[in-house]
Structures are given as structure tokens and as C-alpha cells.
Amino acid sequence: xxxxxxxxxxxxxxxxxxxxxxxxxxxxxxxxxxxxxxxxxxxxxxxxxxxxxxxxxxxxxxxxxxxxxxxxxxxxxxxxxxxxxxxxxxxxxxxxxxxxxxxxxxxxxxxxxxxxxxxxxxxxxxxxxxxxxxxxxxxxxxxxxxxxxxxxxxxxxxxxxxxxxxxxxxxxxxxxxxxxxxxxxxxxxxxxxxxxxxxxxxxxxxxxxxx
Amino acid sequence: xxxxxxxxxxxxxxxxxxxxxxxxxxxxxxxxxxxxxxxxxxxxxxxxxxxxxxxxxxxxxxxxxxxxxxxxxxxxxxxxxxxxxxxxxxxxxxxxxxxxxxxxxxxxxxxxxxxxxxxxxxxxxxxxxxxxxxxxxxxxxxxxxxxxxxxxxxxxxxxxxxxxxxxxxxxxxxxxxxxxxxxxxxxxxxxxxxxxxxxxxxxxxxxxxxxxxxxxxxxxxxxxxxxxxxxxxxxxxxxxxxxxxxxxxxxxxxxxxxxxxxxxxxxxxxxxxxxxxxxxxxxxxxxxxxxxxxxxxxxxxxxxxxxxxxxxxxxxxxxxxxxxxxxxxxxxxxxxxxxxxxxxxxxxxxxxxxxxxxxxxxxxxxxxxxxxxxxxxxxxxxxxxxxxxxxxxxxxxxxxxxxxxxxxxxxxxxxxxxxxxxxxxxxxxxxxxxxxxxxxxxxxxxxxxxxxxxxxxxxxxxxxxxxxxxxxxxxxxxxxxxxxxxxxxxxxxxxxxxxxxxxxxxxxxxxxxxxxxxxxxxxxxxxxxxxxxxxxxxxxxxxxxxxxxxxxxxxxxxxxxxxxxxxxxxxxxxxxxxxxxxxxxxxxxxxxxxxxxxxxxxxxxxxxxxxxxxxxxxxxxxxxxxxxxxxxxxxxxxxxxxxxxxxxxxxxxxxxxxxxxxxx
Numbered sequence: 001x002x003x004x005x006x007x008x009x010x011x012x013x014x015x016x017x018x019x020x021x022x023x024x025x026x027x028x029x030x031x032x033x034x035x036x037x038x039x040x041x042x043x044x045x046x047x048x049x050x051x052x053x054x055x056x057x058x059x060x061x062x063x064x065x066x067x068x069x070x071x072x073x074x075x076x077x078x079x080x081x082x083x084x085x086x087x088x089x090x091x092x093x094x095x096x097x098x099x100x101x102x103x104x105x106x107x108x109x110x111x112x113x114x115x116x117x118x119x120x121x122x123x124x125x126x127x128x129x130x131x132x133x134x135x136x137x138x139x140x141x142x143x144x145x146x147x148x149x150x151x152x153x154x155x156x157x158x159x160x161x162x163x164x165x166x167x168x169x170x171x172x173x174x175x176x177x178x179x180x181x182x183x184x185x186x187x188x189x190x191x192x193x194x195x196x197x198x199x200x201x202x203x204x205x206x207x208x209x210x211x
Numbered sequence: 212x213x214x215x216x217x218x219x220x221x222x223x224x225x226x227x228x229x230x231x232x233x234x235x236x237x238x239x240x241x242x243x244x245x246x247x248x249x250x251x252x253x254x255x256x257x258x259x260x261x262x263x264x265x266x267x268x269x270x271x272x273x274x275x276x277x278x279x280x281x282x283x284x285x286x287x288x289x290x291x292x293x294x295x296x297x298x299x300x301x302x303x304x305x306x307x308x309x310x311x312x313x314x315x316x317x318x319x320x321x322x323x324x325x326x327x328x329x330x331x332x333x334x335x336x337x338x339x340x341x342x343x344x345x346x347x348x349x350x351x352x353x354x355x356x357x358x359x360x361x362x363x364x365x366x367x368x369x370x371x372x373x374x375x376x377x378x379x380x381x382x383x384x385x386x387x388x389x390x391x392x393x394x395x396x397x398x399x400x401x402x403x404x405x406x407x408x409x410x411x412x413x414x415x416x417x418x419x420x421x422x423x424x425x426x427x428x429x430x431x432x433x434x435x436x437x438x439x440x441x442x443x444x445x446x447x448x449x450x451x452x453x454x455x456x457x458x459x460x461x462x463x464x465x466x467x468x469x470x471x472x473x474x475x476x477x478x479x480x481x482x483x484x485x486x487x488x489x490x491x492x493x494x495x496x497x498x499x500x501x502x503x504x505x506x507x508x509x510x511x512x513x514x515x516x517x518x519x520x521x522x523x524x525x526x527x528x529x530x531x532x533x534x535x536x537x538x539x540x541x542x543x544x545x546x547x548x549x550x551x552x553x554x555x556x557x558x559x560x561x562x563x564x565x566x567x568x569x570x571x572x573x574x575x576x577x578x579x580x581x582x583x584x585x586x587x588x589x590x591x592x593x594x595x596x597x598x599x600x601x602x603x604x605x606x607x608x609x610x611x612x613x614x615x616x617x618x619x620x621x622x623x624x625x626x627x628x629x630x631x632x633x634x635x636x637x638x639x640x641x642x643x644x645x646x647x648x649x650x651x652x653x654x655x656x657x658x659x660x661x662x663x664x665x666x667x668x669x670x671x672x673x674x675x676x677x678x679x680x681x682x683x684x685x686x687x688x689x690x691x692x693x694x695x696x697x698x699x700x701x702x703x704x705x706x707x708x709x710x711x712x713x714x715x716x717x718x719x720x721x722x723x724x725x726x727x728x729x730x731x732x733x734x735x736x737x738x739x740x741x742x743x744x745x746x747x748x749x750x751x752x753x754x755x756x757x758x759x760x761x762x763x764x765x766x767x768x769x770x771x772x773x774x775x776x777x778x779x780x781x782x783x784x785x786x787x788x789x790x791x792x793x794x795x796x797x798x799x800x801x802x803x804x805x806x807x808x809x810x811x812x813x814x815x816x817x818x819x820x821x822x823x824x825x826x827x828x829x830x831x832x833x834x835x836x837x838x839x840x841x842x843x844x845x846x847x848x849x850x851x852x853x854x855x856x857x858x859x860x861x862x863x864x865x866x867x868x869x870x871x872x873x874x875x
Contacts, residue, residue: 153850154858166304
């Protein structure tokens with residue numbers, strides 16, 4: 001499986017030109033799409049995430065790697081659908097109202113896609129009602145809330161309360177994250193999960209969607 | 212001066228119990244039981260009063276009533292003509308089954324209590340004008356009304372003016388978020404308003420006929436009492452009134468014996484066994500709110516587990532000799548034998564022919580329920596009913612007379628039973644209790660005969676069969692108790708039978724076939740079991756032993772429910788919430804939203820407001836002297852960078868007081 005290792009390596013290098021090419025090659029060799037996804041792409045992104053966590057990579061490098069992942073996914077996605085590989089689950093993401101930061105959230109989105117999740121990114125500055133609407137429409141497994149400012153942290157609680165008021169809280173898990181957020185805060189506002197960084201966000205998502 | 216006497220009445224599913232208590236001396240003076248008359252509850256109440264010592268009646272200063280009326284009315288789907296106004300709700304925001312009662316109106320608030328859309332009073336007026344001739348009561352629910360009740364209050368006032376009928380708002384019934392639960396609760400409540408009005412009017416007449424004029428209070432699902440004038444608007448709070456009264460009664464009886472702040476209360480009746488927890492002298496409430504039938508409400512009510520297991524549960528053995536007990540309730544053979552001694556001859560006949568009958572033919576009888584069928588009746592059904600018109604008939608007799616196979620007869624009987632035309636009689640735990648001499652109320656001979664038939668057929672001795680029954684009952688009760696006490700610790704994985712961890716554990720402890728040879732488990736429950744209900748003293752002590760604790764069955768345990776109906780306190784709660792928004796402090800209360808520059812300012816206003824509101828609420832609920840406590844919960848968060856962040860302050864006011872008595 002030399003080819004898969006190469007894809008993984010190139011992905012870690014952020015080679016978004018070659019990674020999709022190599023992915024096509026792997027498909028041509030008859031390697032199963034699900035195997036390419038898990039053993040090359042997700043494996044590569046796991047390494048990237050781990051290195052990012054250890055401060056061995058900078059944010060831009062991670063974003064380029066994620067871009068490589070996305071280009072490969074464009075090749076792979078139709079094949080995955082053909083072969084009927086189930087997604088790991090669906091995640092609705094957004095940065096809360098009053099907060100325009102999106103890098104962390106985007107990274108979580110990419111890493112979650114890399115891990116096989118279907119991700120619906122609502123964007124930044126999202127009002128509680130829009131999260132509620134998205135949960136009602138898409139029926140995701142998880143809704144992920146991002147806040148980068150101390151002053152917008154309480155907005156996360158407002159989203160959770162709006163889900164409660166809409167009678168939807170029981171149907172979805174809520175994850176929170178962002179620089180100022182802590183585990184204690186997450187528990188206090190009644191979230192189901194918290195992660196300090198993008199890599200562990202994926203792990204948390206896996207725990208929350210494990211049936 | 213004569214002592215103040217309380218009259219407690221519990222209208223249960225089977226019996227109506229009445230008790231007279233010396234409120235100062237805390238002494239039971241007199242008690243009585245009568246069958247509950249479901250079609251008209253007042254008949255059973257009047258009958259129960261007849262069994263009490265009349266000489267105490269002039270001293271009665273308070274009447275307490277617990278009743279399953281509301282629960283039954285909801286479960287049986289009794290529908291009144293009500294109007295539910297939902298303000299700012301989306302089409303998916305309320306339960307489909309209540310849709311026909313509900314109208315959506317524009318308006319509503321957001322999570323901060325800010326108006327999302329102005330209240331559409333014009334449409335509201337149009338709708339109410341059109342319907343006002345036909346509606347008996349109304350419910351008003353606004354989106355996020357617990358954060359700002361303004362739209363509910365305004366809409367409620369409009370409806371009240373136009374209809375002159377009772378109107379109840381969502382925020383008056385619940386302080387919790389969840390617009391769906393709130394709408395369910397409020398609309399069901401509106402359906403119950405005419406029902407409770409009728410009940411209160413008719414029971415008051417019964418009391419007047421007995422020259423009892425004391426104030427009437429009703430037990431709420433959390434065990435507290437509320438005067439009828441306040442209760443008229445909140446009848447949904449009588450959900451689980453009966454079980455709550457039982458727990459309050461158990462607490463009262465325990466105090467008499469000088470015991471226990473914490474206990475597991477086990478109420479064993481004819482049909483069901485209910486368990487609940489008493490913690491620090493108060494019943495544990497269900498944090499999810501009471502569930503009734505298929506409805507999830509947010510009514511604060513006792514957390515109770517119910518299983519279909521009681522003195523009159525059906526006991527059967529399958530071909531492999533496995534014993535099943537419950538959940539079906541039937542008429543015990545001993546009871547049938549007391550009413551119809553002639554069945555003894557038939558039991559003898561079945562016993563004599565036992566070797567010629569299929570194995571699954573148990574000593575079952577049927578009697579007519581006295582109800583007439585609706586519409587046309589099939590011939591087989593009519594023939595059977597004609598036969599039962601002459602008295603109870605066994606399966607064998609019915610099969611012979613109707614010239615049908617046993618299986619066909621069973622099928623036919625099941626069909627008639629479902630329609631409520633016949634009642635099934637057979638072996639129950641009550642028959643075992645008659646056979647071993649624990650109970651002697653009814654016909655012991657017939658109970659023994661029936662049990663012998665079962666024993667002969669399955670080649671098992673009566674002691675061995677009794678052992679099997681005890682094991683099955685103890686397992687069911689034990690699991691229910693474990694499930695209840697463990698649920699407090701967090702989430703348990705549950706399957707259909709309840710907690711599956713508990714059942715594995717139970718079998719490891721007690722099942723001869725299933726337990727491991729390598730390890731021995733044992734259970735040691737920290738709290739004692741308190742048994743109430745007639746069969747408790749027979750069934751509970753062995754369960755307690757297995758759970759590693761002891762059982763108390765207080766004197767008067769048989770009427771604990773009626774005692775609880777008169778010994779509760781009046782208790783009311785209200786809350787206010789202070790939240791920071793853009794450098795200011797918003798105070799959310801039942802009076803609306805007010806904005807302050809400082810936290811202290813907001814707090815002072817909140818305290819004063821609650822103190823006033825809660826006293827008024829307690830007084831309206833029928834409290835005499837009221838003790839008010841105020842709890843303040845301030846919540847600060849710390850960001851990862853170490854910044855402190857004020858999140859909220861919650862002010863919780865609780866008022867508790869004894870019921871106002873009639874001046875003597």
C-alpha cells in the first residue's frame with residue numbers, strides 16, 4: 001500500500017495539486033474508495049492534527065493540508081456514494097452571533113469532513129434562531145458552536161436554550177469550542193461536549209456519535 | 212374548644228379511602244373504605260364518609276382530596292371545547308394530537324425576552340370573536356414566555372374580556388423552557404378546567420349534605436396542597452395526586468414512629484406497585500416533568516415508577532413450568548368464591564377431570580361485567596353472555612355449553628373482555644395469601660382448590676409453587692426499586708423491562724440457574740423500604756431482605772394515601788432571573804422584563820418583587836402563616852484566559868405554610 005502512504009504524506013505536505021491526482025490513480029488501481037478515505041486521507045489529516053496540537057505545524061499549513069484533503073474528496077465523494085459508504089454522521093457548524101472568527105471553526109469543519117462526517121457550515125455571526133432552523137431542517141447528529149471572544153461565550157448558552165425552547169435539545173448533541181471556552185463552561189451551559197482544539201474536536205464528535 | 216380535625220379523602224383507581232385526623236395531636240381518629248365509582252366519583256366519596264364516625268364531623272376544619280380524576284380524563288382522551296392560542300410558534304412546535312385545539316398567532320419573544328414580532332391582536336380578536344360561543348376554557352402560550360410573559364398576559368386579557376371564561380397562560384404553569392412541553396401542558400390543563408369545576412361543585416354538595424363546611428383543598432402531583440379556588444386554574448397539577456398523597460401519608464406515619472428522613476416508599480395495590488423516593492423528608496420530583504399517557508408535560512410531580520404487579524395480578528404457568536405474574540389484573544378466585552360459593556363444585560369437577568384436559572387449561576372463570584354491547588353482536592358472543600347472565604362459568608363449562616374448542620372459547624372471551632363485556636377471574640397472589648392463611652377476607656377453600664388444580668397439572672407442590680411466585684414478585688419489585696435508586700446517580704441504560712444492568716445484577720445475586728460459581732454479589736440498600744397498601748406487609752419484607760435492608764409497614768399503612776391527602780403543606784415556588792446584556796442587567800420575572808444599570812439594583816428589585824408575588828401566591832393557594840425563603844444562585848464563568856464573566860443570577864423564592872383552617 002505504498003501509494004496510500006504517499007497520498008498521506010503529500011497531504012501532510014499540503015500538496016493540493018498531486019493529492020487528487022494520486023487519489024485518481026489509487027481508484028484506477030482498484031483500491032476501495034473507503035480504504036483510500038480512511039487509510040490515506042483521514043490517516044494523513046490525523047497526523048496533521050496531531051502535529052498541530054504539538055505546535056509542530058502552524059495554522060496556515062493545516063489549512064493547506066485541509067485544502068488538499070478537500071480536493072481529494074471531490075474525486076472520492078462520487079465513488080463513496082456509489083459504493084454506499086455511510087457517512088459518520090452530520091454536523092452543523094457555526095460561529096455564534098456577534099463573533100466573526102472563522103478559522104478555528106473552518107478547521108474543525110475540514111477535519112470532521114476528513115473523518116467522514118457530512119458538515120454543514122452556517123458561517124459566522126449566526127443568530128440562535130438560525131441554529132434552531134438548521135437543526136430542524138437538516139436533523140444533524142451534532143451542532144458545533146464556536147466563539148472566540150469572552151464576550152460572545154454567553155451566546156453559546158443562548159443557542160442551547162433556544163434549542164430547548166424549540167423542543168429540539170433531545171434530538172441533537174451540542175459541542176462547543178473556541179479559545180476562551182473551558183470544559184467547566186461547557187458543562188455549566190449544558191453542552192454535551194467540549195474540545196480545546198480542532199483535532200480533539202473530531203475525537204469528541206466520534207465519541208458523541210458512537211451508537 | 213374542640214380540636215381541629217382534618218378529613219382526608221383519596222379517590223383511587225379501585226378504592227375511595229377516607230380518614231379523620233386530629234391535626235394537633237397527629238392522631239388517626241377514624242377511617243373507612245368504599246369502592247370508587249368511576250362514572251360518578253361523588254357516590255364513592257359519599258359511601259366512604261358513611262363509614263366514618265359521624266361525631267367528629269362538626270370538628271372538621273379542613274378537607275383534603277387526592278384524585279386521579281385529571282389523570283384518567285387525559286388518558287381516556289376526554290375532550291372539551293378549548294381554545295389554544297400559540298404566539299410566535301412555528302407549525303412544528305406543538306404536538307400533532309393537540310393541533311385541532313390550537314391557533315397560531317404572530318408574536319413571541321427571543322431567548323433574551325426581546326420581542327421577535329409584535330403581538331397580532333387583530334387576528335386574535337377575530338378568532339376569539341368567532342369561537343367565543345363554543346369554548347369552555349382557553350390556553351395561551353407564547354414563544355419564550357418564561358423570559359417575557361408580556362404577549363401571554365396581553366393575549367390572555369383580551370380572551371378573558373371577550374369570552375368571560377377561564378384563561379390560563381403558559382408561564383403561570385411552568386417556569387421551564389421548552390415551548391412544546393409548555394403548550395402541551397397548558398392546552399391539556401384547559402381541557403381539565405371544566406372537569407375539575409364539575410368535580411369540586413359536586414363533592415362540595417356531598418360535604419354539605421354531611422354538614423361539613425370546611426375549606427376544600429386538593430393534593431398536587433408534588434404532594435403539596437392547594438385550595439380549590441387556585442386549583443380551578445391549574446387542574447393539570449393534580450396529575451399523580453394519588454401517588455404523591457401516598458408518599459406524604461407514608462412520611463406522616465413515619466414521623467409518628469419517630470423514623471426516617473430518607474426512604475423508599477413502596478405502595479402495593481390490587482393492580483399496580485408504585486415506588487417513589489423520600490429524600491430529606493420530601494418526595495423526589497421528576498426533573499423531566501410528569502408524563503401522562505403519551506403526553507410529556509412539564510408539571511412538577513413526584514418521580515414514580517409503576518409496574519403492573521399487585522394482589523390481583525394474573526398468575527399463570529407456561530408449559531415449561533415458568534411462572535408469570537402480572538401485568539393483567541383479574542378477579543381473584545377467593546373473591547369470586549366469596550360471592551359465588553357454587554364455583555367450588557365446578558373446581559372439584561375440573562380437578563377430577565384434570566387428566567383429560569389440555570395442560571394449559573387453568574382454573575379460569577368469567578363473569579359478566581353488567582355492561583351491554585354496542586351495536587350488533589355475534590351469535591357465539593351472545594350465547595356466552597346469556598350463560599354468564601346466570602352466574603360465573605369456567606372455561607370448561609363455556610366450552611361444553613357453546614360447543615366450541617377451548618382455544619376458540621379463549622379467543623372469544625378475550626374479545627368480549629376487550630370490549631368490557633366480561634371479566635376474567637383466576638389465580639392471583641391474593642389466592643396464595645388466602646391459601647397460606649395470611650389473608651382471610653374471602654373464600655379460602657376455593658383458593659386452595661384452584662391452586663391444587665394448577666399444582667396437579669404441572670406436577671409441582673404448593674410450597675414449591677408459592678416459592679416460584681415469591682421469587683417472581685420479589686424480582687419485579689426489587690428491580691423496580693434498584694432502578695429507582697440508581698436513576699438518581701445518572702443515566703442508566705434501559706431496555707423495555709427497565710434497567711438491564713439491574714436485572715443482570717439481580718440474577719447474579721439470586722437466580723440459582725443464572726448466577727456465577729466464581730463470584731458472589733450482594734445488595735445493601737442504604738435506605739429502608741416503607742410499605743403501604745393492603746398487601747404490603749405480606750410481600751415487602753422478603754424484598755427488603757434481598758436488598759439488604761429492612762421494611763417498615765406502619766400502622767394505618769392501608770390508608771396512607773388518605774392520610775397524605777390531609778397532612779401536606781401548601782408550597783409555592785417562583786423564580787426571577789438576572790442576565791447581563793451589553794453592560795446592562797435584565798431582570799426576567801412573571802411581571803415582565805426590567806433593565807438595570809447595576810447588578811445590585813436588579814437584585815434588590817428582584818428580591819422585593821418575588822417576596823410580594825410569592826406571599827400572594829401562597830395566600831391564594833390557601834396557606835395560613837407563610838414562611839418564605841429566598842435562594843440566590845450567582846453564576847460566574849472563567850474563560851481560558853482567566854477573565855471572569857458574569858453569566859446570571861437566579862432568585863428562587865419558596866413559600867411554605869400550613870393550610871388555613873376554618874375558624875372554629
